[in-house]
Every structure is written in C-alpha cells, then in structure tokens.
Amino acid sequence: MTDGVKWVVGGILAILVIASITIRLLPHKADSESYIELKRRVQSWWVMVFIFVGALVIDRRLSVVVFAFISFLALKEYVSAIPTRRVDRRALFWAYLSIPVQYYWAGTGYYGMFIIFIPVYLFLLIPLRLVLAGETKGFLRAAGTLHWGLMVTVFSLSHGAFLLSLKDGPALLLYLVVLTQSNDVAQFISGKSFGKRKIVPRVSPNKTWGGFIGGVIITSCLAMALAPLLTPLTLGQSAIAGVIIAVGGFFGDLTVSAVKRDLGIKDMGATIPGHGGVMDRVDSLTYTAPLFFHLIYYLHF
Amino acid sequence: MKPWPKVLFYVLVVRPIVLIIMGLNVRHRERLPEGAAILVVNHNSHLDTLAVASIVPMRNLARLRPVGARDYFCRNPFCEMLSRNMLGVIPLDRRPKRGEDLFGECVTALNNGELLVIFPEGTRGEPEERVPFKAGIGRLVERCPDTPMVPVFLRGCGKSLPRGEALFVPFVCEAVVGEALAFAGDRKAVARQLEVAMDALEETLPTIADWDSI
Numbered sequence: 192m193t194d195g196v197k198w199v200v201g202g203i204l205a206i207l208v209i210a211s212i213t214i215r216l217l218p219h220k221a222d223s224e225s226y227i228e229l230k231r232r233v234q235s236w237w238v239m240v241f242i243f244v245g246a247l248v249i250d251r252r253l254s255v256v257v258f259a260f261i262s263f264l265a266l267k268e269y270v271s272a273i274p275t276r277r278v279d280r281r282a283l284f285w286a287y288l289s290i291p292v293q294y295y296w297a298g299t300g301y302y303g304m305f306i307i308f309i310p311v312y313l314f315l316l317i318p319l320r321l322v323l324a325g326e327t328k329g330f331l332r333a334a335g336t337l338h339w340g341l342m343v344t345v346f347s348l349s350h351g352a353f354l355l356s357l358k359d360g361p362a363l364l365l366y367l368v369v370l371t372q373s374n375d376v377a378q379f380i381s382g383k384s385f386g387k388r389k390i391v392p393r394v395s396p397n398k399t400w401g402g403f404i405g406g407v408i409i410t411s412c413l414a415m416a417l418a419p420l421l422t423p424l425t426l427g428q429s430a431i432a433g434v435i436i437a438v439g440g441f442f443g444d445l446t447v448s449a450v451k452r453d454l455g456i457k458d459m460g461a462t463i464p465g466h467g468g469v470m471d472r473v474d475s476l477t478y479t480a481p482l483f484f485h486l487i488y489y490l491h492f
Numbered sequence: 493m494k495p496w497p498k499v500l501f502y503v504l505v506v507r508p509i510v511l512i513i514m515g516l517n518v519r520h521r522e523r524l525p526e527g528a529a530i531l532v533v534n535h536n537s538h539l540d541t542l543a544v545a546s547i548v549p550m551r552n553l554a555r556l557r558p559v560g561a562r563d564y565f566c567r568n569p570f571c572e573m574l575s576r577n578m579l580g581v582i583p584l585d586r587r588p589k590r591g592e593d594l595f596g597e598c599v600t601a602l603n604n605g606e607l608l609v610i611f612p613e614g615t616r617g618e619p620e621e622r623v624p625f626k627a628g629i630g631r632l633v634e635r636c637p638d639t640p641m642v643p644v645f646l647r648g649c650g651k652s653l654p655r656g657e658a659l660f661v662p663f664v665c666e667a668v669v670g671e672a673l674a675f676a677g678d679r680k681a682v683a684r685q686l687e688v689a690m691d692a693l694e695e696t697l698p699t700i701a702d703w704d705s706i
Contacts, residue, residue, distance in 0.1 A: 267663065271663045274700075284659060462517070
C-alpha cells in the first residue's frame with residue numbers, strides 16, 4: 192500500500208465519521224421516514240467502504256473476487272428485472288459462467304482475452320445457445336437484452352478489476368471509485384442547491400444542468416487534487432480524467448434510470464439498505480470504469 | 493431422531509447456498525414465531541424448503557419440520573432416510589387410504605413444539621403460478637386450534653429451479669413473512685383465509701415486468 196492510498200483511505204474514513212456524527216447531531220424526529228432512510232444510507236456506506244477498502248488492503252486477488260461478486264449480483268438483479276423466457280435458462284447459465292472467466296482474464300492481466308471475451312465470444316455464444324434451445328418467438332429480445340446486460344454488468348465493471356493488474360493498480364482503482372462515487376454525491380448536492388433546468392425530464396426528473404455542471408467542476412477539482420497521490424497522471428491529464436468520470440458517471444446513472452423507467456420499477460433490487468440494488472449503486476461505474484481505464488491505459492501503459 | 497445432522501446440514505450447506513448464491517431477500521423476518529407454529533408457504537420449487545429453512549433463526553432449526561409428499565421423498569428407503577434425517581421431512585400421503593390418520597405425525601410434531609412447514613398447494617406446479625390451496629390444511633389446523641398459522645410468500649425460487657429442471661440458474665428471490673393467523677373455528681374456511689393472506693403478501697412486493705405489459 193502506497194502512502195497515497197493510506198492518505199485517501201484515511202480521508203474516506205474521516206468523511207464517513209463526520210457524516211455519521213452530523214446525522215446524530217442533526218435536529219430531527221427520530222422516527223421520521225427520511226431520517227431513517229438517511230441513517231440507513233450512511234450505514235450502508237460504512238459497509239461498502241469496509242468491504243471495498245478491506246479487500247483492497249488485504250490482497251489484490253481478493254479485490255478481483257469482490258468485483259466479480261458485484262458483477263454477479265448486478266447481473267442477477269438485471270436478469271430478474273427484465274422479462275425472460277423459460278427457454279433462456281441455459282443461455283442465462285452461460286452468461287453467469289462468463290463472470291469467473293472474464294475476471295480471470297482481468298485478474299491475470301491477459302489484456303487480449305479480457306477485451307474480446309464478452310464483446311466477441313459471448314456475443315456469439317449466447318445466441319448460439321438460444322438457437323439450440325429452439326424457440327424463435329422472442330429470440331431477438333432475449334439475445335439483445337442478455338448481451339446488453341452482460342456488457343453493462345460484467346464487461347464494463349471488470350475494467351475496474353483490470354486496473355488492479357496494472358502498476359500501482361489498487362491506487363488507480365481507488366482513484367476511479369472515489370471519483371465516481373463522490374461525483375454521484377456532488378451532482379446530487381449541487382442539483383439540490385442550484386438545479387433548475389432539467390436535462391432529460393422523461394428519463395430522470397432529478398437531473399438538472401445545475402447539478403451536472405456542479406458535478407463536473409467539483410469532480411475535476413477532486414481529480415486534480417488526488418492525482419499526485421494515486422496516479423501517474425499530469426495535472427492536465429487528471430483534469431481530463433475528472434471531466435470524463437463526471438460526464439460518464441452522469442450517463443451511466445441515466446442509462447440505468449432509463450432501463451428502470453422502461454421496466455416500470457423504482458429500484459433494481461433491495462440488497463443495499465437506503466440505496467436500492469447493487470445495480471443502483473454501480474450504475475455510474477458501468478460507464479466510468481471502461482472510460483477511465485482506456486484513458487489511463489492509453490496514456491501510461 | 494437426533495437433530496444434529498439436520499442442523500449441521502442446514503447451517504453448513506443450505507444457508508451458504510441460499511444466502512450467497514440465491515441471495516434471498518427477506519421482509520418482516522421479525523414476524524416469525526418462536527413456539528410451535530405452522531408456516532404456510534406457496535410452492536414452486538425444491539428451493540422453497542431450503543429458503544424457508546434459511547430465514548428461521550438458527551436456534552429454531554432443530555425444530556423445523558417440512559411436510560413433504562410421501563410418494564416423492566420416500567420413494568425408496570435411502571431417500572426416506574436422507575429426507576427424514578437431513579431435511580427433517582414429515583412424509584404426507586397425497587392419496588391416503590381410507591381410515592388412515594393422515595396428519596398424525598404432524599399433530600405429534602406440533603404438540604412437541606415443532607415448527608411445521610406446509611405447502612397447501614400440494615405440488616410445485618408451473619413456475620411462479622399459485623394454484624388453490626387444498627382443504628386438508630383445515631383438517632390439520634382443526635386438530636391443533638391454538639397453533640398460529642404464519643403465511644410466508646416466496647417469489648423467484650420457481651424461476652431459479654422450476655419443476656422438471658436440474659439446472660439451477662440464479663434469480664433474485666424474495667420472501668415475505670405475514671402476520672400470524674388464528675384458527676377461526678371453521679375448518680372449511682382455513683384454505684380461503686390463507687389464500688387471502690397470501691394475496692396480500694404478494695401485493696407488498698414490487699411488480700415484475702413482462703414484455704406484453706410494457
């Protein structure tokens with residue numbers, strides 16, 4: 192663990208402690224719905240930080256396993272939320288099996304297989320299995336939705352795990368995840384403070400220009416501040432990384448919102464109290480992980 | 493019967509599978525009773541019993557007795573041995589002979605303070621479809637009128653492992669525990685009373701999409 196990682200982990204813990212204390216001191220009705228929800232949300236943050244940072248500190252391989260498990264939960268939420276046919280069961284099983292394989296490529300740093308396994312091989316294999324099942328009614332829906340789900344929940348997220356195979360990987364992953372999650376919070380807070388004009392009201396009424404621009408500014412500043420501690424990025428490069436993560440996170444969030452709208456559901460699951468499902472928490476990461484990965488891979492590896 | 497092989501099996505094998513791979517979401521676990529009770533569950537999959545066994549507190553596992561079809565769980569002596577000792581199954585004849593005491597073993601278990609798991613549909617049937625409850629549940633409750641009936645609604649198990657499939661495919665599974673119901677005095681009304689409770693539990697869960705409705 193580098194000194195930079197220690198400082199940033201210390202910073203995260205300090206912020207959580209401050210958040211927990213602030214909530215205690217906040218004037219509130221102890222049993223009001225919104226207060227309980229807020230408390231739950233912060234408690235869940237503690238658990239998530241504990242798991243993520245714990246795995247990162249203990250062992251690189253353990254982090255890869257944690258990421259694979261997150262992909263598993265996200266894929267499970269996705270295939271449970273979308274309509275599937277009984278004949279899709281075998282193809283779904285293959286989709287699940289692709290998770291350990293994809294994370295094996297990510298964990299061992301086998302870039303060639305990592306980058307084509309799901310976009311090429313699973314892209315061919317899933318329809319093949321559906322064809323063998325023999326049911327043509329709903330075939331295109333099944334093939335399309337299944338592969339889209341795999342790309343989002345497994346392929347995209349596994350870019351975070353591949354960062355671990357690069358030099359100073361844990362620091363890079365920490366940089367990506369901290370910026371992505373803080374961007375969510377920054378957009379939320381600046382949206383509440385000075386958000387007026389909605390960007391795409393039909394997809395998400397909470398996304399405003401105020402929130403978006405505030406998020407881009409805050410995340411870029413944080414990206415520049417953290418870069419010397421965690422990454423080999425120069426000042427200019429880290430500003431670009433900040434903008435990419437802010438914009439990517441915004442659209443990742445919106446994309447999952449659009450899926451939920453389409454399906455007529457509010458959350459993708461109920462695994463994380465106060466946050467919804469796993470998919471609701473990693474929605475931004477599904478865009479920021481591949482975008483940030485390719486930026487840093489192009490610039491420095 | 494010694495309960496420890498059953499408890500070990502449930503704690504070391506069943507719980508990790510149900511909680512990690514299946515990832516069962518439980519709502520209102522606090523409504524589960526402590527003493528003798530009948531857990532009334534809808535039936536779609538072999539996973540149902542394992543799911544219910546994973547939501548009762550560990551201290552109550554030794555007293556857990558799922559009621560299962562004799563023609564299935566006791567189709568040979570080896571099966572019967574495993575079902576009785578590892579799962580704690582009480583076999584029930586689906587086609588009883590005249591004059592046979594159908595619920596004898598169930599009543600004894602309840603009198604011993606055990607926790608019965610009953611699937612009043614009598615079969616797993618089609619995935620995620622509930623068929624009307626059999627009237628027999630009323631006959632059992634009539635003989636133990638003070639035992640509370642606790643409805644437990646399960647969703648998702650039937651998609652994960654439907655009848656006639658050997659391949660387990662993970663889907664999100666949900667369990668909702670309902671408020672305990674008391675026997676109202678008429679055995680013919682019991683099945684209906686439970687079905688109404690089940691419907692109410694099902695409505696507390698978020699709706700699921702299908703292609704025709706969106």
